[in-house]
Amino acid sequence: MEQLRGACIIGQSGGPTAVINASAYGVIRTALDNPNITAVYGAAHGIKGVLDDKLYDMSKEDAQELELLKYTPSSALGSCRYKLADPDVDDTDYKRILEIFKKYNVRYFFYNGGNDSMDTCNKVSKYMQKMGYECRVMGVPKTIDNDLNGTDHCPGFASAAKYIATSCVEIWQDAHVYDTGMVTIVEIMGRHAGWLAGSAALANLMGTGPDFVYLPEVDFDMDKFLADVKSVYDKTGKCMVAVSEGIHYADGTFVSEAKASATDGFGHAQLGGLAALLAETVKEKTGAKVRGIELSLLQRCGAHAGSKTDVDEAVLAGKTAVEAAVSGVTDKMVAFQCTRDGGYKCEAILQPLDIVANIEKKVPLEWINAEHNGVTQDFIDYVLPLIQGQNPITFEQSLPRHARLKKVLTNP
Amino acid sequence: MEQLRGACIIGQSGGPTAVINASAYGVIRTALDNPNITAVYGAAHGIKGVLDDKLYDMSKEDAQELELLKYTPSSALGSCRYKLADPDVDDTDYKRILEIFKKYNVRYFFYNGGNDSMDTCNKVSKYMQKMGYECRVMGVPKTIDNDLNGTDHCPGFASAAKYIATSCVEIWQDAHVYDTGMVTIVEIMGRHAGWLAGSAALANLMGTGPDFVYLPEVDFDMDKFLADVKSVYDKTGKCMVAVSEGIHYADGTFVSEAKASATDGFGHAQLGGLAALLAETVKEKTGAKVRGIELSLLQRCGAHAGSKTDVDEAVLAGKTAVEAAVSGVTDKMVAFQCTRDGGYKCEAILQPLDIVANIEKKVPLEWINAEHNGVTQDFIDYVLPLIQGQNPITFEQSLPRHARLKKVLTNP
Numbered sequence A, B: 001m002e003q004l005r006g007a008c009i010i011g012q013s014g015g016p017t018a019v020i021n022a023s024a025y026g027v028i029r030t031a032l033d034n035p036n037i038t039a040v041y042g043a044a045h046g047i048k049g050v051l052d053d054k055l056y057d058m059s060k061e062d063a064q065e066l067e068l069l070k071y072t073p074s075s076a077l078g079s080c081r082y083k084l085a086d087p088d089v090d091d092t093d094y095k096r097i098l099e100i101f102k103k104y105n106v107r108y109f110f111y112n113g114g115n116d117s118m119d120t121c122n123k124v125s126k127y128m129q130k131m132g133y134e135c136r137v138m139g140v141p142k143t144i145d146n147d148l149n150g151t152d153h154c155p156g157f158a159s160a161a162k163y164i165a166t167s168c169v170e171i172w173q174d175a176h177v178y179d180t181g182m183v184t185i186v187e188i189m190g191r192h193a194g195w196l197a198g199s200a201a202l203a204n205l206m207g208t209g210p211d212f213v214y215l216p217e218v219d220f221d222m223d224k225f226l227a228d229v230k231s232v233y234d235k236t237g238k239c240m241v242a243v244s245e246g247i248h249y250a251d252g253t254f255v256s257e258a259k260a261s262a263t264d265g266f267g268h269a270q271l272g273g274l275a276a277l278l279a280e281t282v283k284e285k286t287g288a289k290v291r292g293i294e295l296s297l298l299q300r301c302g303a304h305a306g307s308k309t310d311v312d313e314a315v316l317a318g319k320t321a322v323e324a325a326v327s328g329v330t331d332k333m334v335a336f337q338c339t340r341d342g343g344y345k346c347e348a349i350l351q352p353l354d355i356v357a358n359i360e361k362k363v364p365l366e367w368i369n370a371e372h373n374g375v376t377q378d379f380i381d382y383v384l385p386l387i388q389g390q391n392p393i394t395f396e397q398s399l400p401r402h403a404r405l406k407k408v409l410t411n412p
Helices: A020-032 A047-051 A063-071 A092-103 A115-130 A157-175 A195-206 A222-236 A255-262 A274-286 A308-326 A377-387 B020-032 B047-051 B063-071 B092-103 B115-130 B157-175 B195-206 B222-236 B255-260 B274-286 B308-326 B377-387
Strands: A006-012 A037-043 A055-057 A106-113 A136-141 A182-188 A212-214 A238-244 A290-294 A332-339 A345-352 B006-012 B037-043 B055-057 B106-113 B136-141 B182-188 B212-214 B238-244 B290-294 B332-339 B345-352
Touching: A006 A020, A006 A047, A020 A037, A020 A063, A020 A106, A020 A136, A020 A308, A037 A047, A047 A092, A063 A308, A092 A106, A092 A115, A106 A115, A106 A308, A115 A136, A136 A308, A157 A182, A157 A195, A157 A238, A157 A308, A157 A377, A182 A195, A182 A274, A195 A212, A195 A238, A195 A377, A212 A222, A222 A238, A222 A274, A238 A274, A255 A274, A274 A290, A290 B290, A308 A332, A308 A345, A308 A377, B006 B020, B006 B047, B020 B037, B020 B063, B020 B106, B020 B136, B020 B308, B037 B047, B047 B092, B063 B308, B092 B106, B092 B115, B106 B115, B106 B308, B115 B136, B136 B308, B157 B182, B157 B195, B157 B238, B157 B308, B157 B377, B182 B195, B182 B274, B195 B212, B195 B238, B195 B377, B212 B222, B222 B238, B222 B274, B238 B274, B255 B274, B274 B290, B308 B332, B308 B345, B308 B377
Parallel strands: A006 A037, A006 A106, A106 A136, A136 A332, A182 A238, A182 A290, A212 A238, B006 B037, B006 B106, B106 B136, B136 B332, B182 B238, B182 B290, B212 B238
Antiparallel strands: A037 A055, A332 A345, B037 B055, B332 B345
């Protein structure tokens, strides 16, 4: 394969995760160490940084700070939710990207994100090819939702799953302290896929955690839900439930949105989330004391409780992208192929960029129990290896010491 | 001092903390090892366990499981919120307690809790003295709120403070990822005292965390709050705020309750908490994208992110209570006397049980800034030593492995 010398750009896009910076580290460290890559630029806020000529010179960063990226949540380079137009309709952005690529002799483009980011990669690559500008383009996947097609799982998911499971172990302890009744409802991210909500069931391995888990892959039935809760509550005086934010009725209406129709028109009902709505409903119907808990942003940024396996694999994904590109590969997304029989093994493979297009990988129905209120052992066997290992977090004054980048602009 | 041989009871009362079991461990381990203490009983759900003759024989527990109590959040023996009557009005409960004490030859009573628990200790002790039954009674303090009088600080506070600070470091990273506007509002426990809300400012040491902190020690002014937020948001496009759940207007109305008066009568507004209310208000007034986050139960049960100093001191409090009682002391609460100049030092001292009665120790006004939207360096210097050190958590399948007690009843 012919050698291609030139600069590279790494960009981050979409919602944050606990390990997206670990992937960026994998790209940056590997690229800085590679003789064919003449400069390593971090795009400020993803593709917008390219369009705005806002590129950080990563060679100016302290090596030690780059190491800390592995345990720094959220996107250190900044993220965006910018969708490129169809180049046949409007090629303004593409012309600008090419201009910037030429200005800095960018021959490698690494983009770290979800569905939309792979679409961006694909469009940029096709345009460069059409214009006869040689640039190798690689996608590095990330999403806490774990809904990307073409990969066993996705970096970012496992750390979120572990944060959720750890929190459910602890919440269970708290919710079982009195000898009076208590129902606890924990709301978990994942609008269309139940991978995260299902991971709450990992807490069951510790004899704690939710009695029931409701995923968005199946229709939600409020009466059935209330009967489920009541059955356990009547027996034990306690019930803990985990719900995906995306649970919906048979007609497709989100349970969280159905609420809005019952408001007074002043928007008050917007104040509460799904957990609060379900808590209120359970309280009304059973008289139980109820607590609704929304895990909120912390499930995707709680790196202090992250998975070492997730960090290691996120770094591997970034490293693989660079090594493959330098060796001549382009237009691929790094993915994982895993075996679990006889011990967990994970291998980085390369998939076509469009493999993720228009497909949301959901929890298989056969991994959801017959009652539609829990996950099966197959689900647990799938997730458990991914959350293994504690990260060697660096603390300063006993608080997590995250990377502090200088972010030296090439074009200040 | 005369030797007193007999059994002891340890009970836990009030809201859970991350380290109340560390104090229980201090009591149980020290008592099991003391030749004057003939049996160690854990009361199921505090004083209710005494009244119901539900006592666990702690000598039946595995030593290794007892060690795990140090890192197990919530109250392993079970808690209660039971207030004993005035014995001059109704001495039914006291007669029953004496009966149980006689039945098991209980000569030591250790009660682990807050204000009300110290009151329970006091009443039980006075009654026993009146009836001529020798029993040494010691209070072991706990509360995440840190509002107990007579002690530098209270076991449980520091771990909650550390969880809050760690979470604020991480939430800040997440909330600063896009180059679009974002206001984040974090709601923190502490209805009357702002120790926990103020601790969010520890995140500022890491160059992250809230721009403003609002404590319940001073009146809240919504217009001033909105102007504060707007001033930072207009300049940086971001603003992060930490608020105590107990912030109130000048007339004493809780901000969270003021909302209720604006409901439609169907209770919808109950659905959201204070964070949601403030988020909605900021959104309306500034047009900013806003996220309200309630840290909820996790701030008091998130032992995985707890403070080693807190655990060590909680164990010390329990140990001190037993050693003092065996040496002849009674009617005291263990407290801490600390020095911070020239390095942090903490010493266990003994205070009269009624020192906590009717006093809520609040954040001194001179530790709140002139603008009433933050804390001073004195506050930080006070809290920072308390959150130091990571706990050697035991993991099983990479999830926190909490103590699993057999809870063998003496009277099954």
